[in-house]
Amino acid sequence: MHVCTVAELRLQIDSTFEGVPVVGAGIRDLCARECLTPVEASMIELAVVEAVNNAIEHGYQEQPGGRIEIHVVVTASQIDAVITDAGPPIDPATFAERYEDPRSVDRSALAEGGRGLTIMRGVFDELRYARRGDRNAVTMRKTRDAAARP
């Protein structure tokens, strides 16, 4: 019998999109080992990838040479993810919830971007931002569905 305990993933990648699929693969592997379904694992991967993409785009303006750290911890009761970058401090207002009702906007007025935070908030229960020393830290937490736990 496989017993699920605390498991974690620590990764560092350079600030380019080339390294992002590696993060995704690591998260899927971690989540599979910790008894999450493939769909749940994909959603965790998606939210973390959005945070990493934001770090590359906004923290480092898509320039290589910056370090992004990813730390994901999965326990029987919850999933925690922390993504940090050394970009300039982020205005906390950026993290305010925005509501887009696509039915009320004309097709041509739809935004092409800006949905990353919506996704992160939709997948995880909590989304927080803090400045830790000279790094930005985006923290996400999700409680695991009790019924689905082993």
Added chain:
Amino acid sequence: MRVEDRCEGGVLVLTIKERRLDARSAPELKAKVNALIAQGFGWIVLDLAEVEFVDSSGLGAIVSGLKQLDQKGDLVISGASEPVVNLFKLTRMDKVFRLFPATAEAVHALDARVHRG
């Protein structure tokens, strides 16, 4: 970015032959779709059956295609896996795009609209 395109009646079917539609591949998809729309294709099925992962950049490229179409045409999605459907729901884009389980069904629905004029 590998994309196969074929016409079925008055409908253009674009099959994405990649596993990931992400920040690396999105600019290329956007350019490809916009070039086809500029050539006059207005009824498009985007077949995502082989795509395992789409992020907000990939979604942005798909939204970009829809924005280029005039109100007569449409761009619909077929074959999206459960995580990809979840992405559309989380961002409420399931209210903007019609999602079909199978490409044939999507082509049939669009073709009926082409002939209605």
